[in-house]
Amino acid sequence: MQALIVTVVIVLALVAAMLAPGWRLKRALGRPMPPQHVDILRRNIPIYARLPAPLQEQLRQRVQQFLYQKKFVGCDGLVVDEEMRLTIAGQACLLLLNRTSRVYPGLDTVLVYPSAFLVPRNQVDDAGVVTETRQDLLGESWGDGRVVLSWDHVRRGASDWTDGQNVVLHEFAHQLDSESGSNNGAPYLGSSARYREWAQVLSRDFASLRSDAYYQQHSVLDHYGATSPAEFFAVATETFYEKPWQMAEHHPALFAEFQKYYRVDPREWQDAPPAVPEQEAGYGQWR
DSSP states (O other), X not given: OHHHHHHHHXXXXXXXXXXXXXXXXXXXXXXXXXXXXXXXXXXXXXXXXXXXXXXXXXXXXXXXXXXXXXEEEEOTTOOOOHHHHHHHHHHHHHTTTTOOSOSOXXXXXXXXXXXXXXXXXXXXXXXXXXXXXXXXXXXXXXXXXXXXXXXXXXXXXXXXXXXXXXXXXXXXXXXXXXXXXXXXXXXXXXXXXXXXXXXXXXXXXXXXXXXXXXTTOOOSSOGGGGSOHHHHHHHHHHHHHHSHHHHHHHOHHHHHHHHHHHOOOGGXXXXXXXXXXXXXXXXXXXX
16 A cells, blocks of 8 residues: 555656646746836847737737746856846747747847857868867857857847848748757748748849859849858848848749748738838848
């Protein structure tokens, strides 16, 4: 009898341990976001006020889950405060609106540097000689559950929502890309038919961007997207959210694919730009 009681207690303890994280998360999400946190979102994410009320509520819920589940670590002496956490989480969770996916399940930690940071790189030449270098980066998405960001450039990207340059959108697009099993520019799409449509449109526009980059022709998409299919997806994500009108005009099929994937139309949150020639796109340094 005593052995049975012990077994029951152990089983109950195991069940409680399994259910506790979900219960704690549900409890955390059941609390309304503090007004001061909403103020930070409104102040640091310019399009927040333009979102319809249901999307604002979705964003707050996802931000709360992000902050509950993910760890932030300051680097090079940076102390990560609530404003930094909310600004990063708010931009990252814009990519999850109207979608049923979990909140970046492969992500554990966000590392935040004060400004651009150095990353060691090994370059191999044609003769097989390996040269160690160090590269300045604004952000990077790693496959071990970490994203690295420069706070200076997070803040800069948040302050201008029309330049097509946003390090948070870029790096978290890489996180979405990796959910399909690899970073190849094709995130999880759900069906073989969707992958065929995606591949047809993105391969064509990727080739077009490579040509634009080679000949130094102006493009709505940053030329850095010509580096690889993975970078093309990340750059196109930045453009979709920050230059939706221009992307829809110059890359209508690509815009339609991203609209199906992200399930939002960012044109609804921005006024149409004036009909004047755009300045040539800049070149990003994030990966």
